[in-house]
Amino acid sequence: MNKQAFVTGATGYIGGSVALRLLQAGYQVTGLTRTAEGAAKLRESGISPIIGSLNDYEPLIQAAKEADIVVNAADSDHIFAVTTLLTALEGSGKTFVHTSGSSIVGDKAAGDYGSKVYQEEIIDPLPEKAARVAIDRTVLAAAHRGIRSIVICPTLIYGAGYGIHKDSIQVPWLIDLALERGAACHIGKGENIWSHVHIDDLVELYLLAVEQAPAGSFYFAENGEASMREICESINRAFELGPITKRMSLDEAIKKWGPEAAHFAFGSNSRVRSAKARKMLGWNPRGTALFEEIENGCYKK
Incomplete structure (x- = not known):
């Protein structure tokens, strides 16, 4: 019998993307969704839906206990869901993969360059x-x-994501703003740098972690880095908006996107390195x- 995986955020x-990759790898996949519409779309993809939310104790407990592998990809900051899932899995030896986010190493640079790189x-x-870091530590413990x-x-x-929602946040939001204002916009100088990873490579890391990672493992996922200004320059080239990017103040950005x-x-x-994933799991990003x-891929379609 194929192993059973339960994925929260299965419509995200x-x-x-992770749910469909696990399905492709031969796992039976159950996915959490809040709506009947989401459930129907999961069924179309071959994923068994569970209708509920991260606040629903009993459905989370039952789904986790029935699974061999649990992947939390719905909310990095939802302590109730994480503790509930860990309660269900305690003493089982089963796998729990939690999704964090590299903003945990973020500073308040307002577009200025930062030299610190985290391993x-x-x-x-x-x-x-x-x-968020406290939740990560709880999971590792x-x-x-x-x-x-x-x-x-x-x-x-x-x-491009594999599932119902195809888009991430940062690049699509920058593109939307660029098309609205006639040029790509960055906060301040735009010299702040983010590490990045292609969704194809990220889902392969999840699969490798599910199959190989030892208990208590933490992995950053990155395959390069770029400044926000460089990303904005690429957006300008992609949409023929000219060579000049625009600055926006932090206050302006807060009004547009919110403070977080x-x-x-x-x-x-947010500069990190993924040496451990490459060395321990043989992760070989090639996206x-x-x-x-x-400039030539999914954002042009």
């Missing part, structure tokens, strides 16, 4: 990210509770390069 960008270590974050617990920490993700996204998704430095994807 990351979760939907695969959990750091003491800014106060705004302390709760669950290795001592009889759970094969793993944390994957994606960087800026790009490329402005500070940490677009204004910060389309970021600028190539922006």
Whole structure:
């Protein structure tokens, strides 16, 4: 009998992509969705739906207990869901993969350059990210509770998703703003740098982690980096908006995207390395390069 995987966020960008990759790899996949419409779309993809939310204790407990592998890709910051899933899996030796995000190493640079590069270590974050890091640490500590617990920490993700939702956040939002304003816009100088990873490579890392990672493992997911200004220049080339990017103030960005996204998704430095994933799991990212994807790939369609 094929192993059973339960994926939260199965209608989302990351979760939907991971769920379909697990299905392709021969797993039976169950996915959490909040709506009947989402359930119907999951069924069409070959995924068995469970209708519920991250706040629903009993459905989470039951689905986790019935699965061999649980992947939380719905919400990096939902402590109730994480603790519920860990409770269900305690002492089972089963696999739990939690999705974090590399904004945990973010600063409040407002578009300025930052030189700090992080390896695969959990750091003491800014106060705004302390709760997320605490969840990551809780997941990793669950290795001592009889759970094969793993944390994957994606960087800026790009490329077309496999599931219902095809788009990530950062690049599509920058493209939308560029088309609205006639040029791509970055906060301040746009010299802040983000590591990035193609969705194809990210889902392969999830599969490798599910199949090989030891308990208590933490992996950043990156295959290169670029400044926000360089990303904006690529968007300008893709949509023939001319060579000049535009600056926007932090206040302007907050009004546009909200404080969380402005500070940490677009204004910060988030520079990490994935040496451990490459060395321990044999992860070999080979997805389309970021600028190539922006200028000639899925964002042009």
